[in-house]
Amino acid sequence: xxxxxxxxxxxxxxxxxxxxxxxxxxxxxxxxxxxxxxxxxxxxxxxxxxxxxxxxxxxxxxxxxxxxxxxxxxxxxxxxxxxxxxxxxxxxxxxxxxxxxxxxxxxxxxxxxxxxxxxxxxxxxxxxxxxxxxxxxxxxxxxxxxxxxxxxxxxxxxxxxxxxxxxxxxxxxxxxxxxxxxxxxxxxxxxxxxxxxxxxxxxxxxxxxxxxxxxxxxxxxxxxxxxxxxxxxxxxxxxxxxxxxxxxxxxxxxx
DNA sequence: AAGTTCGGCAACCGCAATGAA
DNA sequence: TTTCATTGCGGTTGCCGAACT
Numbered sequence: 001x002x003x004x005x006x007x008x009x010x011x012x013x014x015x016x017x018x019x020x021x022x023x024x025x026x027x028x029x030x031x032x033x034x035x036x037x038x039x040x041x042x043x044x045x046x047x048x049x050x051x052x053x054x055x056x057x058x059x060x061x062x063x064x065x066x067x068x069x070x071x072x073x074x075x076x077x078x079x080x081x082x083x084x085x086x087x088x089x090x091x092x093x094x095x096x097x098x099x100x101x102x103x104x105x106x107x108x109x110x111x112x113x114x115x116x117x118x119x120x121x122x123x124x125x126x127x128x129x130x131x132x133x134x135x136x137x138x139x140x141x142x143x144x145x146x147x148x149x150x151x152x153x154x155x156x157x158x159x160x161x162x163x164x165x166x167x168x169x170x171x172x173x174x175x176x177x178x179x180x181x182x183x184x185x186x187x188x189x190x191x192x193x194x195x196x197x198x199x200x201x202x203x204x205x206x207x208x209x210x211x212x213x214x215x216x217x218x219x220x221x222x223x224x225x226x227x228x229x230x231x232x233x234x235x236x237x238x239x240x241x242x243x244x245x246x247x248x249x250x251x252x253x254x255x
Numbered sequence: 256a257a258g259t260t261c262g263g264c265a266a267c268c269g270c271a272a273t274g275a276a
Numbered sequence: 277t278t279t280c281a282t283t284g285c286g287g288t289t290g291c292c293g294a295a296c297t
Contacts (some may be wrong), residue, residue, distance in 0.1 A: 014267075016291080038282065054283075056265065090285060100264075101285070110263055 013047045017056055021046055025053055026061055059100045066098035070107055078104055078113060083126040 013021075028044035034057075037050035046053060059065075070078065070164040074096055081092040088102035089108075096104065108123075 016265075036282090051268090051283085052266075058284095059265075086284065105286075106264055 022061060025057060029057055059102045064098055075112060078108065170241050
């Protein structure tokens with residue numbers, strides 16, 4: 001007997017999320033917190049599987065996400081953590097508040113890998129790339145050759161100033177990195193959730209309506225305060241999930 | 256200007272891990 | 277302890293816009 005699919009795939013929508021779907025998911029998450037992903041699409045009125053909802057929320061809609069390119073410091077940190085942890089993207093992401101494993105994974109594959117290669121560092125082992133083997137005695141003219149690899153031979157790590165001391169930076173320790181806990185990221189809770197029943201709101205996002213209301217009289221104020229508190233979604237990153245709230249009636253959120 | 260290639264990123268897939276019954 | 281449901285994670289795919297020809 002095979003594994004059960006995570007959801008009934010018949011009639012479920014796939015592909016890019018629409019603004020309307022985002023709105024519904026945001027509204028639902030703010031009202032109910034994070035729980036029972038399997039039930040989310042049904043309760044939120046979405047024709048998506050729970051997995052898809054979770055991914056959309058954690059990778060794109062979560063209010064504590066930073067958007068935009070990783071800073072140089074963040075890149076260094078990712079490289080160092082990758083050297084220690086390997087491809088454990090979620091572990092790496094846990095050391096970079098506001099960044100998702102998917103985002104870091106993508107950034108690694110599209111940017112950092114190339115940079116390391118150019119510096120003569122093997123992105124897999126974080127050791128210097130082995131020098132190219134001497135050409136065989138009867139050499140055929142080189143076939144096309146990968147342009148990138150050729151560049152690798154030309155530039156050595158010493159020649160490049162990028163990421164100075166990446167591997168020699170021994171005074172760096174992941175213990176020094178503050179790991180932001182969810183309650184620190186989201187809202188200043190004034191009361192702790194009373195109990196954790198199976199499907200009670202378990203995210204600090206909205207442990208209860210009272211919690212929200214003691215912050216501000218309206219949901220919009222709450223959002224504003226939250227965004228101000230954590231400087232999230234700064235200008236310049238284009239549309240994000242919270243932009244969608246602009247035309248979302250407070251009433252829709254039952255707040 | 257039109258067609259093609261490339262790069263970046265959001266989203267999907269499937270397996271692993273975990274928890275509940 | 278076993279079975280099954282659910283969530284988490286990492287690898288991969290495919291779309292879309294930018295750059296190039």
